[in-house]
Amino acid sequence: MSEKLVIVARIEANTGKESQVRTALSKLIEPTLKEAGCIQYDLHQDNDNPAIFLFYEVWENRELWQDHLKSPHIAANQTATEGAVASVVISEMTKL
Numbered sequence: 821m822s823e824k825l826v827i828v829a830r831i832e833a834n835t836g837k838e839s840q841v842r843t844a845l846s847k848l849i850e851p852t853l854k855e856a857g858c859i860q861y862d863l864h865q866d867n868d869n870p871a872i873f874l875f876y877e878v879w880e881n882r883e884l885w886q887d888h889l890k891s892p893h894i895a896a897n898q899t900a901t902e903g904a905v906a907s908v909v910i911s912e913m914t915k916l
Contacts, residue, residue: 823914823915824859824878824879824880824881824914824915825878825879825880825881825882825885825912825913825914826876826877826878826879826912826913826914826915827875827876827877827878827879827885827910827911827912827913828874828875828876828877828910828911828913829874829875829877829908829909829910829911830872830873830874830907830908830909830910830911831845831872831873831874831875831905831907831908832871832872832873832905832906832907832908833871833872833873833904833905833906834871834903834904834905834906835871837871837903837904837905838870838871840900840901840904841871841873841901841904841905842865842873843900844897844900844901844904845863845873845875845897845901846863847893847896847897847900848861848863848893848894848897849861849863851891851893852888852891852893855884855887855888855891856880856884856887857879857880857881857883857884857885857887857888858877858878858879858880858884858888859878859879859880860876860877860878861875861876861877861878862875862876862877863875864876871906882912
């Protein structure tokens with residue numbers, strides 16, 4: 821049996837674009853939770869810096885997560901946040 825894949829995705833919005841990014845990221849939750857292999861998909865916003873967002877995700881395996889990255893709602897999010905995101909850091913992790 822393969823190990824579950826944990827994804828931690830840190831997204832930083834450009835100054836003044838926090839609301840736009842929050843709205844776009846929030847729209848990812850419902851369709852992603854319906855995807856094959858998605859076990860958990862939680863969005864967080866930093867309490868001290870509202871420009872910082874973090875997804876904590878758990879996937880059955882890396883292949884199903886890769887399918888998620890090719891989904892129409894991810895493509896729509898990239899269009900909706902174009903020019904509004906300063907950085908994205910994605911970490912693929914394994915629970916110890």
